[in-house]
Amino acid sequence: MKPYSNLKKDELKKELDTLLTEYKNYQALNLNLNMTRGKPCIEQLNLSMGMMDVLNSSVDLTCRDGFDCRNYGVLGGIDECKELLGDMIEVPKENIIIYGNSSLYVMYECVSRSMTNGVMGSTPWSKLKKVKWLCPVPGYDRHFAITEYFGIEMINIPMDNNGPDMDMVEKLVSKDESIKGIWCVPKYSNPDGTTYSEEVVKRFARLKPKAKDFRIYWDNAYSVHHLYDDNQDFLLEILDECKKAGNPDIVYKFTSTSKISFPGSGIAALATSEANIKDIKNQMRISTIGYDKVNQLRHVRFFKDLNGIKDQMKKHAEILRPKFELVENVLEDELKGLNLAVWTKPHGGYFISLNTCLPIATSVVDRCKKIGLELTAAGSAFPYHKDPNDSNIRIAPSFPNLDELKMASKILALSIKIESILYLLK
Amino acid sequence: MKPYSNLKKDELKKELDTLLTEYKNYQALNLNLNMTRGKPCIEQLNLSMGMMDVLNSSVDLTCRDGFDCRNYGVLGGIDECKELLGDMIEVPKENIIIYGNSSLYVMYECVSRSMTNGVMGSTPWSKLKKVKWLCPVPGYDRHFAITEYFGIEMINIPMDNNGPDMDMVEKLVSKDESIKGIWCVPKYSNPDGTTYSEEVVKRFARLKPKAKDFRIYWDNAYSVHHLYDDNQDFLLEILDECKKAGNPDIVYKFTSTSKISFPGSGIAALATSEANIKDIKNQMRISTIGYDKVNQLRHVRFFKDLNGIKDQMKKHAEILRPKFELVENVLEDELKGLNLAVWTKPHGGYFISLNTCLPIATSVVDRCKKIGLELTAAGSAFPYHKDPNDSNIRIAPSFPNLDELKMASKILALSIKIESILYLLK
16 A cells, blocks of 8 residues: 555545544444553463462561561561562662552652752752753653652653663753753663663763752663563663762662562662662651561562562563564554554563654544543653654553454554544645 | 658668669679560561461452452552541541551651642642641650651640640641641550540641641551550540531541551551542652552451451450550559659550659660660650650550560669669769
């Protein structure tokens, strides 16, 4: 089929009629499909059911250093859990703090703490006239929601296949003291699936921001979330690079087991320099006596070590890989040669990122919704929900089953075709 | 024995020699006793081991409304858990938000949120010149640590057997718009074991603070933590009173299962008006996708209903009661008639509060520490750790065993006698 852009008006109209008939047929099915969020499916959840058996009333709940996990105490998390998550994200356990069930919350708290009490004795951000933040785009909507909630001005940073535009990042942070942080998903990024190149990581580690309380918010959410055994991305470990660069305190690295064990009942952690940990614990000990150590122990007893986590991730991959490939194939079949959209084929993570060639993302998402396919709202991957090109659509293939995914992908492709023609006929 | 105050100098010196010999004998034992914190003992922890069995890999982890507790979602907590904790603190489930494992953290977050984003659209407290807080004393050191951390000026409010001095509270909040809150432990208060009278609760409910964003922080930590079946304190439910008084939004009520199930792995909750819940959820949905629902389900499946909780609390009481009575009896035996100290005999909660008649609390605590008895630092029950009379000592009998408690109580009494004489001989 020829690209639509090469078709004459009457050819386009004829094609549109065919497509609208197809659309009506889907409408008649009263579908209820959802591809909005990176939510594991039931088969993935079942992979962790063994976690419900490792602790029972006849098991000793004492951790390695002899502490009774059932009681109060152990502010920063139990030693063996720090070690497990440390191994997972390639950081010594001395650099780890274990939190509750949500790494999003840990990031929120880091910004909140900086607002009220500053960073290592700096002026609390809430006392400053203006606080700004760098946001590589497209990015994670929940990151942007945090900085927006605190009234922090967000600046878009373009992404390419190597990561954020580092010339722009370096230029901005070196000049503007009101820039206090940057959101990064450095591996299998949300939504593009990009992994930052070694050069990009090294340039991050060498950043010389004007603001001494500037921190890189390094959300390593998908560190072990590969889709392929033989085709995995590699990410340089940033804490070590920052140390080498004489910049040890510049990064907060976040991780969690949310997409490894149960999403709602996992373990989140922060990895950072000893100096940052000391600063953070001064606040942590005010806010809590400690997080859920029994759940920390449960994770350690279930996974045992990094190999246990890697085995689990292979099982996740076997469930997710066919779903990603199905979506990619349907889009290929339906849109090949039409020059209507481009989309990613990630090696890991939870999303396929699609960009329409025409500014029609909003109307495509609306059109899908009208016949029962829920997609993440257009613009979600951008600060203030403003996609300058109105072209990005985030696809989350993890939750629906293969039949649902096939239909959903076809409806998406169909809606892209229809809206493209309507745009061209304007 | 006569009160020391009636003894002549030489009689005091003679008595002191005897006491110091006794003290040296304890010193020789190289003791390591701890009565610092309200920490459940191992026998109490064992009461909840059944909780490790209610969920296993063959149990369905779907909650009442059909939601899979293993996955993301359900921001405010699962329905049956709201109902369980609601029943426990006499509040409809519609007024409940379930959090993570720490009610201290929930209180911290409420203050933090008010600092950065205000209360129901009010000016964020961090933007105000001055924020003040009322602190009934003696009170809970961790409460005072939160307000101190946020730079909030704390004002002492005297307590009597009915609760805080309400004349003073009403006078202050009605005039001073910078007063934004008050810390309350209304039942079996920490450390005095006081339960607020009906009149005090009603006056709280009718408060007319100048600051529209003033909130009562009602830490109902010991709602079901009775020591006696037949001798229980009764506390009027405040949310309902506030509603009746046309003051529905003035209170945040906090609770948790920390001293019911496992201290480090329980469930915390906030109870407040629908309007406050709406306001709080606007922040909550930014900071997390939801708290640990599997642990919520675990608690519901273990306790089943309020009766399950009450049965559990009776078992706790059977372990705690002898410990409280032992301490009370030893103090009675050792100090009777000497007019050196008065102490509480609470009907519930976790503490005995002792006040020396002379300003010697600091030196008594130091003297105990020198021979291996750790007590909560003198002054801890007061803002900025300043006990105006240097007389209050908080005793936490829950963790040590009976033999340890007996020795600890004797050492405490002995140290009080010694320091009293040293003071009188000055």
